[in-house]
Amino acid sequence: MMTGHPQTDLHQPLSQGSEWTFELLERYDREIGEAARFFGLDTYPNQIEVINSEQMIDAYSSAGMPVGYHHWSYGKQFLTTQKSYQRGQMGLAYEIVINSSPCIAYLMEENTMTMQALVIAHAAYGHNSFFKGNYLFRTWTDAEGILDYLVFARNFIAECEQRYGDETVEAMLDSCHALMNYGVDRYKRPAKLSMAKEQVRRVEREDYLQSQINDLWRTLPTRQVTHEHHKTSRFPAEPQENLLYFIEKNAPRLEPWQREIVRIVRKIAQYFYPQRQTQVMNEGWATFWHYTLLNHLYDEGKLSDGFMMEFLQSHTNVVYQPPFHSRGYSGINPYALGFAMFKDLRRICEHPTDEDRRWFPELVGTDWKQSLDFAMRNFKDESFIAQYLSPKLIRDFKLFAIRDDDTEEKLEISAIHDDAGYHTVRQRLAEQYDLGNREPNIQVYNVDIYGDRALTLRHYVHDRRPLGDSTSEVLRYIAHLWGYPVRMESVDQNGEVS
Amino acid sequence: MSQLVDRRLSGKNRSAVNRQRFLHRYKAQIRKAVTDSVSSRRVSDLERGEKISIPAKDMSEPIFHHGPGGQRNIVHPGNREFVRGDKADRPDGDGGGSGASQDAQSMDDFVIELTREEFMDYFFQDLALPDMVKKQLAKAPEVKRVHTGFVSQGNPSNLHVVRSMKQAIGRRLAMSSSPREALREAEAALAELTQQGRDASDEACVLREEIMHLKARIAAVPFIDTWDLRYANRVDKPIPSSQAAMFCLMDVSGSMDEDRKSIAKRFFMLLYLFLTKNYERIDVVFIRHHTTAKEVDEEDFFASRESGGTVVSSALLLMRDIINERYPTDSWNIYAAQASDGDNWENDSSRCRELLIRDILPHMQYFAYVEIEAEQPQSLWREYIQVKMASRHFAMQRILTLEDIYPVFRDLFKKKELA
Numbered sequence: 001m002m003t004g005h006p007q008t009d010l011h012q013p014l015s016q017g018s019e020w021t022f023e024l025l026e027r028y029d030r031e032i033g034e035a036a037r038f039f040g041l042d043t044y045p046n047q048i049e050v051i052n053s054e055q056m057i058d059a060y061s062s063a064g065m066p067v068g069y070h071h072w073s074y075g076k077q078f079l080t081t082q083k084s085y086q087r088g089q090m091g092l093a094y095e096i097v098i099n100s101s102p103c104i105a106y107l108m109e110e111n112t113m114t115m116q117a118l119v120i121a122h123a124a125y126g127h128n129s130f131f132k133g134n135y136l137f138r139t140w141t142d143a144e145g146i147l148d149y150l151v152f153a154r155n156f157i158a159e160c161e162q163r164y165g166d167e168t169v170e171a172m173l174d175s176c177h178a179l180m181n182y183g184v185d186r187y188k189r190p191a192k193l194s195m196a197k198e199q200v201r202r203v204e205r206e207d208y209l210q211s212q213i214n215d216l217w218r219t220l221p222t223r224q225v226t227h228e229h230h231k232t233s234r235f236p237a238e239p240q241e242n243l244l245y246f247i248e249k250n251a252p253r254l255e256p257w258q259r260e261i262v263r264i265v266r267k268i269a270q271y272f273y274p275q276r277q278t279q280v281m282n283e284g285w286a287t288f289w290h291y292t293l294l295n296h297l298y299d300e301g302k303l304s305d306g307f308m309m310e311f312l313q314s315h316t317n318v319v320y321q322p323p324f325h326s327r328g329y330s331g332i333n334p335y336a337l338g339f340a341m342f343k344d345l346r347r348i349c350e351h352p353t354d355e356d357r358r359w360f361p362e363l364v365g366t367d368w369k370q371s372l373d374f375a376m377r378n379f380k381d382e383s384f385i386a387q388y389l390s391p392k393l394i395r396d397f398k399l400f401a402i403r404d405d406d407t408e409e410k411l412e413i414s415a416i417h418d419d420a421g422y423h424t425v426r427q428r429l430a431e432q433y434d435l436g437n438r439e440p441n442i443q444v445y446n447v448d449i450y451g452d453r454a455l456t457l458r459h460y461v462h463d464r465r466p467l468g469d470s471t472s473e474v475l476r477y478i479a480h481l482w483g484y485p486v487r488m489e490s491v492d493q494n495g496e497v498s
Numbered sequence: 499m500s501q502l503v504d505r506r507l508s509g510k511n512r513s514a515v516n517r518q519r520f521l522h523r524y525k526a527q528i529r530k531a532v533t534d535s536v537s538s539r540r541v542s543d544l545e546r547g548e549k550i551s552i553p554a555k556d557m558s559e560p561i562f563h564h565g566p567g568g569q570r571n572i573v574h575p576g577n578r579e580f581v582r583g584d585k586a587d588r589p590d591g592d593g594g595g596s597g598a599s600q601d602a603q604s605m606d607d608f609v610i611e612l613t614r615e616e617f618m619d620y621f622f623q624d625l626a627l628p629d630m631v632k633k634q635l636a637k638a639p640e641v642k643r644v645h646t647g648f649v650s651q652g653n654p655s656n657l658h659v660v661r662s663m664k665q666a667i668g669r670r671l672a673m674s675s676s677p678r679e680a681l682r683e684a685e686a687a688l689a690e691l692t693q694q695g696r697d698a699s700d701e702a703c704v705l706r707e708e709i710m711h712l713k714a715r716i717a718a719v720p721f722i723d724t725w726d727l728r729y730a731n732r733v734d735k736p737i738p739s740s741q742a743a744m745f746c747l748m749d750v751s752g753s754m755d756e757d758r759k760s761i762a763k764r765f766f767m768l769l770y771l772f773l774t775k776n777y778e779r780i781d782v783v784f785i786r787h788h789t790t791a792k793e794v795d796e797e798d799f800f801a802s803r804e805s806g807g808t809v810v811s812s813a814l815l816l817m818r819d820i821i822n823e824r825y826p827t828d829s830w831n832i833y834a835a836q837a838s839d840g841d842n843w844e845n846d847s848s849r850c851r852e853l854l855i856r857d858i859l860p861h862m863q864y865f866a867y868v869e870i871e872a873e874q875p876q877s878l879w880r881e882y883i884q885v886k887m888a889s890r891h892f893a894m895q896r897i898l899t900l901e902d903i904y905p906v907f908r909d910l911f912k913k914k915e916l917a
Contacts, residue, residue, distance in 0.1 A: 022502060029500050046500035055505065058512040073559055075520030078513040079610055102501065109506055124500065170519070178560055323576020332575060400577040402586070405569045410585040416577055429573040440562050465568030470560035477560070 013304040014297075018112035025050075025107070028117045029124070031302055035293045036125040040369055043128040044101040044143060048120065056108050057081050059096050065268070066098055067150040069157040071173050095286075097123035099131040099275070101143035114310040121293045126286025133377045134281070136274035146271060152199060153264045160257050172258055175477035176244065176265035181439055183244030183266040184273045206256035239443040239458065243478070244269070246444045252453060253483030262481070277380045277435055284338015285376055291315060291339070321397060332429075337397070341384070344393050345372055355391055386430035391422045401428040406464075440467055445489065453484040461492045521616070527552040528610065532620040536767070537760055540796055551607040643732040652729025661728035669726055673719045681712040741779040742863075743825045744770060745834040747813045751788040752805045753839050758870045759800055762837035765868055765903050769835045772907065777831065783820060787813035793820065808841045810878060814853045827861045834858075834865045840872035840879060847877040851885050859889045866906045867894040 014031060015024050029048065036043065051059070061078035062068035098104040105123035107116050131137050142149075161169045176183075240246045244266040248259050275282065294311055297303050303311075321336035322328045348356045349368035357364050363371055375388060400416040401424060415421030415428070431437050445458040455478070459467060471488065479486045490498050521528060531550040580586070612620070648661050688705045696702060746766045748754070754762075773780050784799040785791055791812040794802075817834065825832055842850070859865060867882055869875075875896070886892050895906040 022504070025502055029502070033500065047503060048500050049503045049505045051505045054511070061513050061516070070515045070519060072516065072519035072523045075513060075516035075518070076557060076608075078517055079520065079608075083609055083611075166519075170523075174559075181561060321575050323578075324574035325576060325578070329576075332573070397575040398577040399573055399575055400580055401571055401573050403569065403571055404588070406567045411588055413580045413582055413584040413586065414571065416580055416582055418582070421582060425573060428571045431571065432573055438564075440564055442562055461568075463569040465564045465570065466566075468563040468565035470558070471562060473560035474562055 012301070013307065014302050015113055016304055016306070018114065018310075020111070020113040020116050022050075024113060025116060025120075028113075029120055031297055032117065032121050032125060032293055035296045036121075036129070036289070038296070039289075039292065040373070041125055041129040041289065042132055043125060044103040044132050046124045046128060047102040047104045048107060048124055049104060050107050050109055052109050053085070056096070056106065057085060059106060064096055064098065065150055066100075066104060066147065067154055069154045069173075069264075070161075071177075072170065073177065095119050095123040095127070097127045098146075099127075099137060099141055099143055099271075100146050103128040103131060103143070112310065114307050115314065117294065117307075118290055118311055118314060121290035122286045125293065126289035127282060129289070130278075130282050130285045130376060133373070134274065134278060134380075135378055136277060136380055140274045141271050149267065153268070156260060156264065160261065164257070169261070171480065172261045173265065175480045176262055178474045178477040179243050179247075179481075180265060180269045182442065183242060183269040185242050185245065185270075202260060206260070234446045235449050236444060236447075239445050241441075241443050242266075243442070243444060243457075247478075247481050250447070251482050254481065258481075274380075277382070277433075280334040280338040280341075280381045280433065281376070281379065281384050282338070283334045284340075284342050287315075287319060287335050287339040288342035288372075291343075323398070340393055340396065341388055342372060342375075344390055345375060345388060348390065353392075359390060360388075381433035382430050385433060386426065389426045389429065391417075394422055394425050399425050399429065401425050437462070440465070442488075455482045455484065455486045457486065457488045458497075459488060459490045461490055464492070521610070524552060524557060525620075527556055528612075529620050532612075532617065536621060537763065549609050549611050551609045554608045557608060642735050644735050646731050646733050648728045649731045650725070650728065652731065656729040656732070658728050658730045662722065662726050665726040665728055666722040669723065670719050670721070674716045677712045677715045681709060681716065684709050684712065740777055740831060741781070741829070742773050742777040742831040742833060743781045743783060743821075744773055745783045745785060745817050745820075745832070746799065747785050747787070747817065747834060747836040747838075748799065749788070749808055749810070749838040749841065750786045750802055750804050751808045751841060752803070753841055754803065754870075758837075758839060761870050761897060761900065761903070762868070763800060764900060765837055765866075765897070765906070766835050768903060768907060769833060769866065773833060781825075781830075783817075785813050785816055785820075787816075791816040807843060808838075809846050810838065810842045811846050811849045811853055814850055814858060818853065818857050821858075821861055831863045832861055833863050836865070836867045837870060838867075838878070840869045840876045842876065842878040844877055847881040850878065851881040854882075854885050854892070855888050859885070859891055862891050865889075865892050867892070868903070868906055869894070869896045871898060872896060 014027055025048070029046075033046075057078065059066070060081045061074050068074060096106045103124065105119065105128075107119055111119070131141075131143060137143075157169060157173075236246070244262055247254075248262040248266065251259075251262075254262070294303065294308075298308050319333070319336045319339045321333045345363070346368040348360050348363050349366050349371050352360070352364040375384065379387060394417045398417055401414045401421070403412045403414045405412070415424035417425065441460040441462065443458055443460070444455065446456045448454045448456070457475075457478075467488075467490075475486050475488060492498070528550065531552050535550055648658060684705050688702060688709065691697065691699065691702045691705070748759075748762055770780070770782065782796075784794050784796055786794055786799055786802065787808070787810065788804045789807050789809045789812065793816065813836075821827070821832060854865070869879060872879070879894075879896075882892075882894050886894055893906050895902060897903060
């Protein structure tokens, strides 16, 4: 040829065929990143790691933590994952992505080039921008500090195992894991995590805490307070929802290292707390963007038809929602619902119908990129659905609400996808994603400071739903942490205690 | 710009520790599963990893959750014919048809795959074997390293100097042959010129230069080079190279119930395992008896149960005949394990003793007898005590639990340790 510069042909796809190379990965990543910037996605820097299937199983079994302390439950998870992978029940292909900065996304070496590109778009740009933008992640997690903190946690626990024995530490972790869902302050903003700070402050904290606790449990009470007063005042003065925090600060018999372990489990629970509340949004957002970004590249002539065929096939599988009566049904598919909602939001902005104008006057005619960005930043699943689930989607999914009351012989269909039912269906679906609804509301109510030191928990019953059969086991774990008897009371909707 | 990292070669098996923790925590359940699995295996089929399953409910991680009951609202997709206010029957199971209930079903049993070593470890735990013996049984067959020629790659300690020098000579000859020939010719030509007295001519100068050049070329051929090196090649060859016949004798009269048979099976397995470590080829012969004896296959051996009395000598007679017929002692090492609950016809026991001492034990490497859960020593036991005094190759033991099995073999393993 005459020219020395290889001029890239606009209609020349990035690659043909299914083999990937590191060079191709780089080119795809550059193009996808370009497209993401074009649409205004704001992301942490990416670290894309190529791993093999065994490493993927490892990553799955440590609950998505790149660095984890040792515990038998992760071994159990590992065996389960390995088993289902070997039986071919599960493609590992999709994605694991770590909410950290840089944001770590894993690509499995067995994947085709198309799948690698799909995962890059989905994880490294979709999830990544969600981690960086969503208010829950901004409030509850510290992407810069988490890796250091996990390293600190692993080292600390390994050190404890050496000093106090595997089994003692394991018993602590078992007890804390049972309360993991009750280790979050829902309203207070947590402090930043980082290894350096943690280590420096740990020693101070241990000493300080121990002195506080000794004070609380001082055996020589000043005789100024009357017994009457003991009867009426409670400790804590207000019920506390963060059981692990309460135990960390007040359990009378824990050693400082044990308090630190409670704290570690609590901090990790806190780190995962936003993910549990944004499943639909997070997956929906990532799916929407892999779909949008790759279509954009196709429109620019950078992807081959074969690539698109393979991509669309996996995409369609991912967003398939089986109906409730089919055998494969296991609840609502968060990928399907989330993707449909973001796509529907864009439709409402760009091509609204009369119905949309009535339901979403504030969206009609706005720039869809800005409206989606706003929705991504400021909602969690519950409020997102309550705000944005449109009548059209309710019809498309043929959603209907069932009321299951154990005092009645049959189930009742309380609303379906019609004019009379849209509001109810939307409300019910939103409640379904409310963590406060899914998990029993259990709080620390009182400690018998002057008596047998027993800890009383209260279960605030909602809709007459009782506690499940593992409650007594969990109470045993709490008693292990507390060191004295633990009681559970139930409070029904009329305030009656039993 | 994203960072692209190839992690494929680093940090495999990150979960190995967690897996070990898991096995440790559930060792009681796994042991039970291994025990169950052993009873369904063939005697000769012990050394294999195994998928074992333990009940999933034993290993749940409890959390606070809602139980069934109360009032719940659920939204489902894919409505077909329902309209508001319809009543519907509850589906089977727990109402909502939620994912949790499906998971619970598929998780009923938790399947773990144990490696061969892990499996053997659990198997040995019940038997109270000394560590030394455990190691001996669990390890792979011993090997001897034997020479098999020479190879061009290997580690320095295997370097074979003579061979390497031979190679070097050959190579030096080959590489220097053409310059040598040219040198010979040049020297001949120079000698001719000298004879003609044209020693100082230009031609002679050129030749001298050529000769110098050729000599340098020959000298430049290295004395020894890396591709001359030859290493002695050694390969592992398993040592056991002889054969053994193992006789399993068992009383299957009415009094031998399943428990007793299960203990007997462990007893046979242990002997088999010992033999596999020492012999390349093992024939197992199963002889069951009540009043008459019969050679059977393994399935019948453990499965069948007959009623009626017991004549132990019938089995010994059959064993003697089989040895004479099929296992000449000059080419077979013969071991036998006999299990019984001790019942025998009163006047048959002395005959057993005679048979053993006169006809059988002279051919045997080892004969082990166990009396399983017998109430008190009976005539057979008393006679066998005399046998034991007469022969070093005879061991006997009364067995109440699995731990009693090992002592029967103690001498057997001790002999091995000394050897």
